Amino acid sequence: MSKNVVIIGGGIIGLCSAYFLHKEGHQVTVVDQSNLNSGASYVNAGYLSPSHIIPLSAPGVMKKGLKWMFNSSSPLYIKPRLNLDFLKWAWAFNKSCNADHVTRSAPVIRDIAVLSQKLFDEIKSTEKFTAHYEKKGLFMLCQTQKMLDEELKLAEMATVLGLEAKGVTPSEIKELEPNVEIDTIGGAYFKCDHHTTPHEFMKDMKDYLHKAGVTFYLNEKVEDLVVEKQNIKALKTNKQTITVDEVVLSAGSWSSLLSKKLGLKLLLQAGKGYRINTERNTGITIPAILVEAKAAVTPMHGFTRFAGTMEIAGINHNINKVRVEAIANAANRYYPTVELTHLEKERAECGLRPVSPDGLPYIGKSTRCSNLTIAAGHAMMGWSMSTASGLLVSEIISNKKTSLNINAFHPDRRF
Template identity: 70%
Template sequence: MSKKVIIIGGGIIGLCSAYYLQKEGHQVTVIDQSNLDSGASYVNAGYLSPSHIIPLSAPGVMKKGLKWMFNKSSPFYMKPRLDLDFLKWTLAFNKSCNSKHVKKVIPTIKNITLLSQDLYEDIKRDENFSFHYEKKGLLMLCQTDKALEDEIKTARLAKKEGLDAKEINLKELKQLEPNIELNVKGATYYKCDSHTTPHEFMEEMKTHLKKKGVIFYINEKVEDIEVENQKISTIITSKQVLKADEFVLAAGSWSTFLNKKLGLNLLLQAGKGYRINTTNQTNILIPAILSEAKVAVTPMNGFTRFAGTMEIAGINLNINKVRVQAIADAAKGYYPEINLSAEEKNNAACGLRPLSPDGLPYIGKSSKCKNLTIATGHAMLGWSMGTATGKLVSEIISEQKRSLELDHFNPDRKF
């Protein structure tokens, strides 16, 4: 049965939800407070990464976070502040930072990222899209023995999960990257990973959805929500009043504001990440993560992107030049031939990634609101999980068999 569905949020999760919902015959409207040309869906590293099986809430992360709390150039920075939501999230995050939790969620993360990777390929083929997509794998580059030891352990764990992952020596690394100097001790290689150029996918998807009759309201903020008998009856935006049968909350880091209006208990924090693009020839062939610096490197269509850092400092889009410089320094440190210019650093952009405390997204319905499907909290894996999340949202609303088990994504889960 066709339903009228309103999606709040026009990032990768919102657009993929719209894609699968309209395919099922639903009448879909997307509302976003931005112009739909910026944010995390446009500045991310473009990875489709089954390799990223370890959640952000891993053993030792909280300890590192506290150590780095007063270092604004550190890879993982939490701005200390007296805020109740931040304190609740921090306590829940700390509780999740253990090996038992990591072991439990690895198959869940692997399964949704593998499904999502397949769905990107299906969309490209089925819709005759031309967005840049390559399956060259992902390198984890290490400058220290300790980092290399940790990455080898993770690669072995991934291999046990059936992923194509292995340690490679410097000779093998040179064969993969013959045209650029690397200042590293070793690496691991995940042949299972793919990469894209994000804005190309987003632009093609928006054009396609408009042709299919999806309505877009941009530069329009949802200001209030009316609920009757545990169901949303009306949403009030900065420009109009709208009604629908079903609603999807896919507003990323901004979901927390609507979360409060609906009386939900989604613990979310915004994690800011930065990117620097260079159109200069870098000769980098394979996407890589600079392990110690936590910087992602992606050869995209016509440029190379350096992206990284996790800055938990509330909802703001201010550019911290210290953190931008840290990314540029890391690029130079691992690739000595690369010098990012002052102009390139001045043109750096940022995006906010919605972080749940346990490193898993919220996907599904809450018992507190019967006609709301929640799809947020994907942390650094929003791009990697985008298509699969959209398909799951459509299956929930269309009352179809789910492609994946949803228990670990339950929005009402306790921390």
């Protein structure tokens, strides 16, 4: 039965949800407070990465976070503040930083990321999208023996989970990436990973949805919900009232603010990430994570992107030049012939990634509301989990059996 579905949030998760809901025959409307041309969906590293099987909340991360708290250039910067939502999130995050959580989460992350790759392929082929998309794998480049040992263990773990991964020596890295100097003692190579140019895929998807008849209300903010007996009847924006049958909450880092109106305590913090682009030829053809620096490198269509850092400091789009400089310095340490210019650094942009305490997204319906489906909290894996998340949202609203077991993603789960 066709339903009137309104999606709050037009990032990659919202658009993929709109795509699959439209395919199911639903009437779809997307509401977004922006013009759909900026944010995390546009400035991310573009990875479709089953290799990222370790959630952000892993053993030792909180300890590192406390150590780095007073270093604004650190890979993970958690700004201390007396805010109840932040303190609840930090407590739950700390509880999740254990080995058992990693063991339980790794297969779940693998499954949704692998499904997303498959769906990305299908969408691009079926709809004849022209967005850049390559399957060249991903390097994990190390400069210290400690991190190399950890990455080799991770590659072994990934192999056990059925992913194509192996350790690589400097000479093997040179053979695969011959046109740029790399300062590394070795690393891991995840052949299972793919990469894209995000804004191109976003454009293809928006163009498709417009032509398909999906309604877009842009520069329009949802300010309130009309609720009767745990059922959303309408959304009130700053411009109009929109009646609904079903609502999808995929508003990224803003999702927890709206969920409060339903009495749902969705623990989320905004994790700011930065990107620097250079259109000069770097010689880099294979994406890489610069392990010690926690920075990412992606050869995109017409430029190379250097991205990274996780800054938990509230919802804001302030550019911290110290963190931008840290990414640029990391690029030069690992690729000595690559030096980003002052102008390239000045043009850096940021995006806010919605981070749950356990590093897993919220996908599903809360018992708080019968016609609300949540799809948020994907942290650094939003792009990697996007198409599968959209499919799952569509299956939930269409009352179909989901393609994956989504118990681990339940919005009401306890931490």
